[in-house]
Amino acid sequence: MKTRPFDVRALLVVLALAASVVPAKADGVQQAPIPKGVTRVVSGAHPNASGGGPLEPPTDFMTDAQREAIGKEVADNVERLRLVGKLAALVPDVHPLFAWPLRLAPGLTDPGYHGISNFVDLDPDFPNLLLDYNCGARSYDRSDGYNHRGSDIFTWPWGWRKMDRSEIQIVAAAPGQIIYRSDGNFDRSCGFNNDNWNAIFVGHADGSQAWYGHMKNGSVTPKQVGEFVAQGEYLGVVGSSGNSTGPHLHFEVYNASSQLIEPWFGPCNNLNPETWWANQRPYYDSAVDRITTGATPVNFPACPTAESPNSQSAFPVGSTIYFTTYYRDQRDTQSSHYTIYRPNGSIYASWDHSGPAAHYAASYWYWGFVFSGEMQGTWRFTVEFESQVYERFFSYGSPAACGIVPETEAQGGPLVLQKIGTSVRLTWGASCSPSDTDYSVYEGAIGNFSSHSRLTCTTSSNTTAIIAPAAGGRYFLIGARNATSESSLGLMSNGAERPVGVISCAPRFSLQCP
């Protein structure tokens, strides 16, 4: 009798376990746990192609000579600032708490854009004797005795493309004074060429320092040594200058005594007793950085050629459509659930997959489906991963959705106005969707930003137009067009979509880019 409560409890445990490892899917079929690296079709259409895998994330190096030269330059800068009375006064013993040192350029909305390839190597021995703050080996060292001294945060997916488009900005993790600045160096390094890097070093109020290295050439903040930066202030764009195998930020930290700090705190951090992050991210920060739809799979050419995402959101009838998901910190204990929904909400296909390896810093997987005799309209692709749902809309057949024209430099060049006598020349970047063959131009009165009306519904496929504006302050908007639809006119400063024109050219039907 005494064992009865125990038995009941044991039974409950067994039931709970059964429910967690054999989930009942929407179609009610009980599924066995998904084997590692295997695609399991849950319902609907079967893919006719699949692929993907891990990508080797960037790594870096600095020679002793480079380190010595930089150290001397920093010391000289600090001494010069001290002599002219411009060195910031110190507030000892309160180290900064870092904000995240990267952000998306304005106008971009990717769910993620980075991964981490290396932490500080806390094991002084070498080679291949690695210890990160969490007692793992996500770091590297070299046979010449170099143990990695920072955090390598790489941009992903398409790091070269992101660099070319200046999509990922490095920002100050903590406020302080610029004590070292370097720009003008080659930024497409694929290996250890012993070039110098483009970098900013910031001295903090407590005397500690943060180094931000490998920036894109010409992107470094115009602020000079001695000037101050606020937390979150722009410092540069992620690049691959110096000894670097691809675009990433090397973030290296020292305390006021010039001792190396590992800002990530964990059981094997033998350098400092607490985190230096305001909100330390998890060791495995698993997430989806991006999902795309495309007519062909992504292409990763040899370094340093920019990647081709081959992403589009409008597909003609009979297309094969590839569905690609880009992960950071993907683990084999994690499963993704993918679903493609028809325009009426019914499921065209759903499948599950988990990665085959214990950990990938960067990985991607894609599946291709032949669309034939299917419903036309707006479809939806969703990825469920680690309790998050990521979604992307695409159009199949008619009506075909339009892309948008770029709103920022990062997207390929915003609308530029040039006055020519009493006329204005408008020039803009092409739509992100190749099926958009024309553009419409709208004009409105500044002060009433919903007053725009169509000026012309065709520019004969040109990405420039000369128009004669009405009197007073005027604003102009460009819509991308195809045979049946017109794109969004972009977002307002509050993030909401701009209203359609008072008189517009075609029904609005606009999807995500690229």
Ligand SMILES: [Zn+2]
């Ligand atoms: Zn590094």
